[in-house]
Amino acid sequence: MIKLYGGTFSRANIVKWYLEELQIPYEFVLIDLATGEHFQPDYLAIHPFAKVPTIVDETFHLWETGAILTYLAGKYDPTIATPEQLAIVNQWVIFANTTLSDGLFNPKMQAKETPLLLSKLDGIVTGKHYLIGNHLSAADVMLASFISYAFLMIPDFDISAYPNLTNYLQQMRDRPAFKSTMARPE
């Protein structure tokens, strides 16, 4: 069974969400970041930079949220049949983790980049339930996770000017697997 190492409120929840969408059984191993459990030798042996999340799939260790999602997509998403399909998923995963993340969270970039990114995303998801094709993919999980984090981390973050993105995000947040993994208690 896959082991997922993560903190209570950490990016491991993104991996949890995707594992639950894929209906893959997993064991969650809570790493207490507050007490520095991630700096213990046992954990450093699987993640030399002492961050979460990490997964262990049989004997295979992997860290970095985006890399984990792409790995899970390639191995366990039955709708991904070609390297090109996986590459498109990876493109969105990397986009969310870099271009979008910088544009949303970097104070030096926010003013210029956030409206550009959100308005472009609003156009891209118009009339769509999913970013790619007619099923949820790791691309949706990463994109919706980062936009959801923006609501938690950026005071007054608001996407109401982008109705298609708002609808898309709401559909993601209504998914049972999102609610059981990403949603925080009110």
Ligand SMILES: N[C@@H](CCC(=O)N[C@@H](CS)C(=O)NCC(=O)O)C(=O)O
């Ligand atoms: N880009 C990395 C970021 C990992 C990361 O910074 N994780 C945080 C928790 S969300 C962490 O481990 N913090 C503990 C620390 O930095 O000491 C990923 O997505 O996996």
